Amino acid sequence: MRIQDLVRSEVQTLEPYRAEEDRCKVKLDANENSFPFPLELRKKMVALIENLSFNRYPDPSAGELRAVLAGQLSRQGAPVEPEMILVGNGSDELIQILLMVFGGAPGRVLMPTPTFAMYKVLAQILGQKPVEIPLEGDFDLDLERMLDKIYSDRPSLTFLSYPNNPTGNSFSREKILKILEASPGIVVVDEAYFDFSKKTFLPLLPRYENLVILRTLSKIGAAGLRVGILISNREVVRQLHKVRLPFNLNLFSQAAAKLILENREAIDGQVAQLLREREKLYQVLRELPYVEPFPSEANFILVRTKIDAVFLHEELIKRDILVRNLSRPGPLFNCLRMGVGTPEENEMLCNALKDIRCP
Template sequence: MTDLIARRIRQDVQSMHAYAIQDSRGLIKLDAMENPHTLPPELRRQLGERLAELALNRYPGDRVNDLRRALAAHAGMPDGFDIMLGNGSDELISLLAMACDVPGASILAPLPGFVMYGMSAQLQGLKFIGVDLTPDFELDERAMLAAIEQHRPSVVYLAYPNNPTANLWDDAVIERIVTAAPGLVVIDEAYQPFAGRSYIDRVAKHPHVLLMRTMSKFGLAGVRIGYMMGPRQLIAEVDKVRPPYNISVLNCEAALFALAHQDEFARQAEDIRRQRQVIQAVLAAMPQVKAWPSDANMILVRVPDAAKAFDGMKSRGVLVKNVSKMHPLLANCLRLTVGTAGENERMLAALQASL
């Protein structure tokens, strides 16, 4: 088997690490930026009845186009734009790398950032250029513009807000980066339900900009629906590399049901924003903790010893994300997902006891 792997599996793949998912059984799960709320019992019953009527023996059909139209209306998609769906944003990121794989192509993104930007480039055989943020996790405008001028990337990713730092970057800096980019710019608004601003009102000004969102943070992480909007001709080209039937009938119908009840999900998002304020106030009173402002459903904190704090919190039944090894700028940092009021209370108590 070792010889088979050595001969038939790409060398760079052999040297990679698979995306790790932490075992959360028996723990309060605050490591993956999931919406902690479930649907009320009556809506769960209605959803179950609706899913039970689906023809699971048939491939997905035109119902997927109903979802595309519903998401376009929900997002306020500009005129002249189109929308494509992915099995989560991860698939869209991979499809973009595939579609943009021309000779000499590269992908550029700030670091620390979402790991899939770099991974998609590597798996497609593209060069990835990571540009460090400032120590306070702002865009380093000079470094970004210099890297764009030097490498002329095919794709620039700007997460708005960023993961794992949870902040929105300066709009004027973003505009200068967008203007300088010679290829595509993808504004990734995965955490838009919790952010104070959106790029949707500016996206139509730039013919090379795509706007990407997901229903995972909306409240459907288990449903796996990502979507990307952009100029119709550009979306049509990227959509050519999308696998057929990539959105299951179950996922499609669950997403349509959620959009029909978006007031409930908006209420949940509002509760998460309120809980975020509560957490930040408590963290501000912890002298050993530095917490950064957040426009997402997560908060980045620096503690004296991230490994000790992570293990201590886990032993107290709370699972968060230790991001301290992801990038030097994240030394001794933990990422805390905002949960329910009760979960957050236990999380903060576990953190305080683990310092």
């Protein structure tokens, strides 16, 4: 017997998702919030732990967390009720649930490229057929080709990262609206970087029954909690609950996420500082002769290098700085993604880039 012969054909061709594992002092590869968790929140978190019953299963519906989320989301342009919210073990789980419920056998899943890798990976794992449409030269959606595929392939789901990871830009709102109107299936607008762009389709939920919005706490300082948030109409969420695993969000993550949301001031202060640092970093990168930074509405900046990206990536690691090497044939050739860090981390990055001697 060969174990490989027992593996589904869709899985045999896949490679495991690999995060960068280099232990560098400055870690700017994963689009996290580099600032330490605020001290006042840390103290409240310690007190919170003392009152949690770890011997009991968590609330299966995360009712208290969803109630807090509903109250805050309702202030962003449209009324949101707790029954319109599903929380998960990171957005990855919510993407997986969406594909399990709405993905056909085999269904077509439409997405631009380049974009967040897990849309394609999870579609393949679940036996769906990813349909990828290259972005235009300015990294906006190729609307004509997207609509052609919608009419010909009738995708069961369409994924749009807004702002897009790894390019950092927000797609044209008008193009997304046309995709929403033309799509026979679910359209997922992934607003993981909403806190940095302040752009959202949330007010349009009452108008489009096929609209699903994703949010997360991972980009604003709680990546370790793995809290993903899905917002849609009641019927979509009701169907998703059918395949959601019981107790999918653990006790501590539920309580900690609720605490963070109820004490947003400290986190919002860090987000504001990251926005200022993003602009400063972008301006410094523009002045370097061998890199071309792209404007960003997220917490990272995509950079195209005029030298070998592998060489530059390795030189930064030698200087204890880790960024994400995205270089591959196509629009991301010789591209690196650099997270926006603390002022000290950004200064180290800029000094290192100025110090590196091109081959």
